[in-house]
Amino acid sequence: MKTVIETKDLTKIYNSSVAPVKAVNKVSLDFVEGEFTAIVGPSGSGKNTFLNLIGGLDKPTEGQVIIDDTDISGMKESKLFDFRLKNIGFVFQSYNLIPVLTAKENVSFIMLLQKESKAKMEKRAVEMLEQVGLSEKLNSRPGQLSGGQQQRVAVARALASKPKFVLADEPTANLDTESAFNLLDIMSRLNKEENITLIFSTHDQRVIDRARRVITLVDGAVSKDEKFESRK
Amino acid sequence: MKTLIKISWRNIWRNRTRSIIIITAIILGLMGGVFGAAMRLALEKQQFEDTVETQISHIQIHHPEFIANPEARFHIPDGTKISSDLNKRDDIKVASPRIVFDGMVATANMNAGVRIKGIDPEIENRTTGLEGLIEEGSYLIEDGRIPSILIGNRLAENLNVAVGSRMVLTFQDIHGEVINASFRVEGIYSLPSRAFEERTVFVKGTDINEIIGDTEAVTEIAVVINNPDDYRSVTSKIQESYPDAKVRHWGDLQPSLYYSLEVLDEALIWILIIVIMAVSFGLLNTILMSILERARELGMLLAIGMKRSKVFFMIVLETTIISLFGGVIGLTMAYGMIRILNKTGVPIPGGDGLSELGYSSVLYPSLETAFYFEIVVVLVVFAILASIYPAWKAIRLQPAEAVRQE
Numbered sequence: 001m002k003t004v005i006e007t008k009d010l011t012k013i014y015n016s017s018v019a020p021v022k023a024v025n026k027v028s029l030d031f032v033e034g035e036f037t038a039i040v041g042p043s044g045s046g047k048n049t050f051l052n053l054i055g056g057l058d059k060p061t062e063g064q065v066i067i068d069d070t071d072i073s074g075m076k077e078s079k080l081f082d083f084r085l086k087n088i089g090f091v092f093q094s095y096n097l098i099p100v101l102t103a104k105e106n107v108s109f110i111m112l113l114q115k116e117s118k119a120k121m122e123k124r125a126v127e128m129l130e131q132v133g134l135s136e137k138l139n140s141r142p143g144q145l146s147g148g149q150q151q152r153v154a155v156a157r158a159l160a161s162k163p164k165f166v167l168a169d170e171p172t173a174n175l176d177t178e179s180a181f182n183l184l185d186i187m188s189r190l191n192k193e194e195n196i197t198l199i200f201s202t203h204d205q206r207v208i209d210r211a212r213r214v215i216t217l218v219d220g221a222v223s224k225d226e227k228f229e230s231r232k
Numbered sequence: 233m234k235t236l237i238k239i240s241w242r243n244i245w246r247n248r249t250r251s252i253i254i255i256t257a258i259i260l261g262l263m264g265g266v267f268g269a270a271m272r273l274a275l276e277k278q279q280f281e282d283t284v285e286t287q288i289s290h291i292q293i294h295h296p297e298f299i300a301n302p303e304a305r306f307h308i309p310d311g312t313k314i315s316s317d318l319n320k321r322d323d324i325k326v327a328s329p330r331i332v333f334d335g336m337v338a339t340a341n342m343n344a345g346v347r348i349k350g351i352d353p354e355i356e357n358r359t360t361g362l363e364g365l366i367e368e369g370s371y372l373i374e375d376g377r378i379p380s381i382l383i384g385n386r387l388a389e390n391l392n393v394a395v396g397s398r399m400v401l402t403f404q405d406i407h408g409e410v411i412n413a414s415f416r417v418e419g420i421y422s423l424p425s426r427a428f429e430e431r432t433v434f435v436k437g438t439d440i441n442e443i444i445g446d447t448e449a450v451t452e453i454a455v456v457i458n459n460p461d462d463y464r465s466v467t468s469k470i471q472e473s474y475p476d477a478k479v480r481h482w483g484d485l486q487p488s489l490y491y492s493l494e495v496l497d498e499a500l501i502w503i504l505i506i507v508i509m510a511v512s513f514g515l516l517n518t519i520l521m522s523i524l525e526r527a528r529e530l531g532m533l534l535a536i537g538m539k540r541s542k543v544f545f546m547i548v549l550e551t552t553i554i555s556l557f558g559g560v561i562g563l564t565m566a567y568g569m570i571r572i573l574n575k576t577g578v579p580i581p582g583g584d585g586l587s588e589l590g591y592s593s594v595l596y597p598s599l600e601t602a603f604y605f606e607i608v609v610v611l612v613v614f615a616i617l618a619s620i621y622p623a624w625k626a627i628r629l630q631p632a633e634a635v636r637q638e
């Protein structure tokens with residue numbers, strides 16, 4: 001299996017007024033293609049910071065993040081923008097769709113930034129929305145969709161650009177049980193059928209129970225790294 | 233680009249009330265600014281027309297001594313020839329030779345001090361449009377035994393005379409001798425300037441020259457040039473050609489008017505700048521509010537890989553669209569308003585006072601079409617400047633933090 005993400009002694013220290021805070025402390029992990037990983041841990045354990053570092057949204061104080069053989073830790077910001085656009089899909093807790101665009105336009109938008117042709121964008125956006133079960137809602141704006149539906153649009157958007165992996169920041173936190181299970185079903189299916197690498201930061205037991213790898217962070221360091229290959 | 237314009241346009245209408253308020257502010261601001269500018273330009277134009285075009289002309293030529301002592305003996309040497317030569321120049325529309333001096337006018341009961349202008353009626357009409365100002369009687373066309381005189385409405389009232397009345401003019405001839413001559417009122421002219429009406433009478437130059445004993449004497453040449461903006465350069469050229477004469481442009485002849493127009497121009501620019509700046513600050517506030525409300529969404533755009541330059545451009549585009557939208561509506565309405573007011577006229581409160589100063593008491597505002605386009609350009613430039621701070625705030629957002637904002 002090909003390694004998609006590799007972190008080496010990844011460390012992030014925030015300088016607070018009282019004392020420096022080590023949010024992530026020498027974390028060395030590998031993520032291989034097609035993995036479904038949940039990063040868990042109590043609040044302040046460094047889950048989000050870790051996700052930000054491997055997503056190129058924050059720079060490490062020390063250590064390296066290597067994605068597909070490219071070290072992004074020292075990459076210039078302008079290059080990092082392009083790198084994120086081409087390689088990483090994001091799903092946020094609060095969906096963060098563009099409220100003035102329809103579901104189809106929201107999904108197309110990332111491809112527009114990648115300068116895809118209009119025809120390709122349209123086709124791919126419709127395909128992705130069909131995959132997440134929203135073929136009836138192509139022209140609905142986020143305000144006309146439920147929370148679960150909005151999060152599915154966000155998943156379609158994250159996958160539309162064919163990223164190397166998807167980072168999902170507590171994607172089920174704002175969803176009711178039915179919507180959460182629905183979303184997890186879709187993401188599990190895409191993970192298996194399309195071999196998409198998924199990394200979640202979560203508190204949600206429903207997600208943890210589906211993940212085939214669960215990494216527990218405590219005080220910024222890895223305290224447990226468990227694999228559940230038998231999970232489907 | 234098309235998608236960015238679409239997003240910007242839809243973003244504007246996300247908070248409909250706020251956008252309508254700022255667009256209304258732009259419309260009202262522009263209407264007010266344009267109205268103020270049109271009124272000021274109308275005042276400027278009217279003052280220029282009333283004073284320069286109908287009274288003093290763009291340039292005047294005199295004997296240097298005449299300015300202090302307006303007497304016939306200080307006539308311009310070769311004045312008739314100079315006038316004839318000036319009329320042949322390309323940059324000069326017309327040059328009117330005059331014999332001008334001060335004197336007294338008397339009727340059976342009253343008298344008054346006046347400035348007597350001996351003119352060539354045809355050339356003078358091309359210079360000041362004097363024939364068009366005649367309210368009663370005719371324009372020096374009669375050739376009777378008693379020479380004709382044109383007097384102002386106000387003077388006619390003061391002396392209690394009418395067309396056909398006789399009056400006696402008393403003045404000095406070219407040798408300084410006092411002469412009395414009888415004239416018959418052929419026409420009464422009217423001008424906004426009461427002082428001019430009271431003080432100025434016109435007679436045929438040939439009549440007056442015959443009376444003073446010098447048929448060629450010219451004490452003043454009034455010059456109208458083809459391009460009024462070139463008055464300084466043409467004045468210099470004429471002065472170079474005739475160094476013995478004193479050549480002055482309208483700014484020298486009417487310094488108070490000149491400085492008043494200068495101040496008006498300056499004030500006009502500042503009024504528009506202040507209006508547009510006020511509108512721009514309103515825009516800045518609106519866009520800034522919108523940025524703060526959309527921090528999470530902008531953070532998401534930065535997170536997924538939209539370059540900061542594109543986010544910046546998107547914010548500038550939104551501001552530009554709002555300003556263009558409000559600007560085009562505001563200027564269209566202002567254009568309509570100015571068109572209507574140009575037809576109806578705008579009475580100036582206390583207009584009688586202006587009449588005393590020689591100006592009309594009703595203004596007819598108008599603006600050149602190019603002016604409206606210039607305002608749109610200035611508005612958009614200021615709007616873009618106003619959008620820089622909110623756009624800068626937007627691109628300073630840290631995506632990792634912004635996406636989690638409540």
